[in-house]
Amino acid sequence: MKIADLHFLVAEDHDFQRKMLAGMLVRLGAQHIIEAADGRAAFEMMQVLTQPVDIVICDLDMPGMDGMEFIRLIGEARIPVSMILSSSHERSLIASVGTMTKAYGINLLGAIEKPATVQKLEKLIKLHQPFVVAEPRPARIVFSEAEISEALAAGQFEAFFQPKVDLATATVTGAEALAYWRHPRHGLVSPYAFVPALEAGGRIDELTWIMLRQAAAACRDWHTDGLDITVSVNLSLGSLASVGLAERITELVRAQRLEPRQMVLEVTETIAMTHLARALENLARLRIKGFGLSIDDYGTGYSSMQHLLHIPFTELKIDQSFVASAVEKDSCRVFLESSLDIARKLGLKAVAEGVETRAVWNLLKELGCDVAQGYFIARPMEAAQFPDWAAEWTPPD
Numbered sequence: 001m002k003i004a005d006l007h008f009l010v011a012e013d014h015d016f017q018r019k020m021l022a023g024m025l026v027r028l029g030a031q032h033i034i035e036a037a038d039g040r041a042a043f044e045m046m047q048v049l050t051q052p053v054d055i056v057i058c059d060l061d062m063p064g065m066d067g068m069e070f071i072r073l074i075g076e077a078r079i080p081v082s083m084i085l086s087s088s089h090e091r092s093l094i095a096s097v098g099t100m101t102k103a104y105g106i107n108l109l110g111a112i113e114k115p116a117t118v119q120k121l122e123k124l125i126k127l128h129q130p131f132v133v134a135e136p137r138p139a140r141i142v143f144s145e146a147e148i149s150e151a152l153a154a155g156q157f158e159a160f161f162q163p164k165v166d167l168a169t170a171t172v173t174g175a176e177a178l179a180y181w182r183h184p185r186h187g188l189v190s191p192y193a194f195v196p197a198l199e200a201g202g203r204i205d206e207l208t209w210i211m212l213r214q215a216a217a218a219c220r221d222w223h224t225d226g227l228d229i230t231v232s233v234n235l236s237l238g239s240l241a242s243v244g245l246a247e248r249i250t251e252l253v254r255a256q257r258l259e260p261r262q263m264v265l266e267v268t269e270t271i272a273m274t275h276l277a278r279a280l281e282n283l284a285r286l287r288i289k290g291f292g293l294s295i296d297d298y299g300t301g302y303s304s305m306q307h308l309l310h311i312p313f314t315e316l317k318i319d320q321s322f323v324a325s326a327v328e329k330d331s332c333r334v335f336l337e338s339s340l341d342i343a344r345k346l347g348l349k350a351v352a353e354g355v356e357t358r359a360v361w362n363l364l365k366e367l368g369c370d371v372a373q374g375y376f377i378a379r380p381m382e383a384a385q386f387p388d389w390a391a392e393w394t395p396p397d
Helices: 015-027 039-048 067-076 091-103 118-125 145-154 195-200 204-224 245-255 276-288 305-310 330-346 358-367 383-392
Strands: 007-011 032-036 055-059 082-087 107-113 157-166 172-183 187-189 230-234 263-268 292-298 315-318 349-353 371-373
Touching (some): 007 039, 015 118, 032 039, 039 067, 067 091, 082 091, 091 107, 091 330, 107 118, 157 204, 172 371, 195 204, 263 276
Parallel strands (some): 007 032, 082 107, 172 230, 263 292, 349 371
Antiparallel strands (some): 157 172, 157 371
């Protein structure tokens, strides 16, 4: 939409700054602007206006009703509006309110640190998209234990593979195996719909071995085709606590004519710290046999430098919640930089998951991250599709 067609509300208690923002909007071509001196007046206006507001520019620190309460009321009332935050407070506070705004379901375009400029304002306004009334979502399908048992017996679970790319050279270096269910009625079902049920029913270990077999076979075929990459598989808690795990995995991998060094086994921080003695025995033995070991979702569990030193990891995989927000949130960027520094000092390969935008890709390159994984590169795909995709892959401009 053109700026002239948009309706703006400026909520700012300081008369001069409110008029200045309104003046900037006029310079950008806005023709529909209303002003409010605090959150209460702004919310009351939004409830009686015949023409809905498209974009609200909101100060945080206002007398009467401040910006946070105003945002909460908009969110609870489910008013479809885009929000631009305006504040002179520190970035960490603005970022926190930004997260709160999104949590209330409000479309946050971004934040402007005072003093605002026409350029900053225009950049954020251009991010606004007209609101579309969404179709009601169908109820989430809940699968019974019997259905999942039948699917396991029928071999309906299949490994899909998401590429891992070296950031320095933009070459494909590996793939992570992710479980999907080819359901006869519902089509392709993502792991979020059935993995919790498998864990609750104590059957996640069965899925783990299915993924190990399929991943090893796929990686062997890729190597036969000349694609020299590794494959990563997630280990379940049940597997990691099993005596003899390392021998079983080694036998499986070699039966597929694959070398242990060509497979990376991923474990979460929480799993690594559970049944610690058995986990350490299995992980140490797997490492001795040549498998790569990755600490997955780093930053979300009970990690510490001591734990990283106790377990022979070769790879540190930084959780997507920190990676995806590192461009816009200073706290996430600090955590990302610290994680990369820890990985370098410990001699671990650093992998960033959840790379979904060019901005995040560029930041990771700038910070010296080793490997990237996420939708910006590719979505998970079938094993047979992977070699053709890898052959055609070109790095982003």
